[in-house]
Amino acid sequence: MIEGVRLVEEALAAGLPFQGALVAPDLARTARGVALVAELERHAIPVEEIGVRTFAQLADTEAPQGIIAVIEPRRWDAAEFAPRPGAVALVIDGVQDPGNVGTLIRTAHALGAAGTVVLRGTADPTSPKALRAAMGATFRHPVVLLDDAGFIAWARKHAVTLWAAAADGTPLHRALGKGAGKGDAGSVDDGPIAVIVGNEGAGIRPQLNAVAAQRVAIPLAQGAESLNVAVAAGILLYEVTRGR
Structure with missing residues (x-):
């Protein structure tokens, strides 16, 4: 699980597989947040909006940025x-x-x-x-x-x-x-x-x-x-x- 706008952007840019993303209403208040959701949807990644309180319970950070995603990180051997x-x-x-x-x-x-x-x-x-x-x-x-x-x-x-x-x-x-x-x-x-x-x-x-x-x-x-x-x-x- 990854959290935050920058980290989700980096995972997208790296081409990692996504299982889905959860977003809070606050994310839509910034142009960067709107653009990120649009990019996720362009890649056919499921995006679900949840309430602020529910998001805060799921978030791992003290000041969440409004987005959590589940990815499959690359495994190197x-x-x-x-x-x-x-x-x-x-x-x-x-x-x-x-x-x-x-x-x-x-x-x-x-x-x-x-x-x-x-x-x-x-x-x-x-x-x-x-x-x-x-x-x-x-x-x-x-x-x-x-x-x-x-x-x-x-x-x-x-x-x-x-x-x-x-x-x-x-x-x-x-x-x-x-x-x-x-x-x-x-x-x-x-x-x-x-x-x-x-x-x-x-x-x-x-x-x-x-x-x-x-x-x-x-x-x-x-x-x-x-x-x-x-x-x-x-x-x-x-x-x-x-x-x-």
């Missing part, structure tokens, strides 16, 4: 996600806040990541809160759900180098400088890299740290303890992508 040489991917390990998960997917999409792998213990990326936080990125950006064994097998199959974010890791600028100019086929400079970010409190699980080729850190100002996981992922993805 590992076979469809084969990162090319030079690509960068994001891996989310055990991030439990759905808002953070959605923001991570939005960030990965905006920074040109090839896709995002979601591991066990992570909030559902298709939950209403995660979809709202992703601002439509989930509808276009490959998001693959894998268990640990499937993830490790995927990384080995596609020769993906794993970098784990860690407060005590190698400073990012030093990690990016390693191997510069080698030009070896299949080296970290040429092959795909997957950046792993972990749980807001506990970080990345030990079994994933064990298979990572490198643990990298973002140097922080003295006295600063940590960054929000989505902010950290944005910095890491930007710098790794730029350094390719």
Whole structure:
């Protein structure tokens, strides 16, 4: 289920299948709302108007915008996600806040990541809160759900180098400088890299740290303890992508 004008517009633009939509009378008070209903009807999507009180009971947000839709989000599998040489991917390990998960997917999409792998213990990326936080990125950006064994097998199959974010890791600028100019086929400079970010409190699980080729850190100002996981992922993805 998705809610809000922007998210429904994004789902339509992405060509996702709709089961139907519920609208409140307030939606017709804006030109954008009227246009959205017309577009839904043009796609032969059932639209039903319900009362304000009923809509408020169904809505998941505190200030609903007058439209809720039921969609069928795309399901990606590992076979469809084969990162090319030079690509960068994001891996989310055990991030439990759905808002953070959605923001991570939005960030990965905006920074040109090839896709995002979601591991066990992570909030559902298709939950209403995660979809709202992703601002439509989930509808276009490959998001693959894998268990640990499937993830490790995927990384080995596609020769993906794993970098784990860690407060005590190698400073990012030093990690990016390693191997510069080698030009070896299949080296970290040429092959795909997957950046792993972990749980807001506990970080990345030990079994994933064990298979990572490198643990990298973002140097922080003295006295600063940590960054929000989505902010950290944005910095890491930007710098790794730029350094390719």
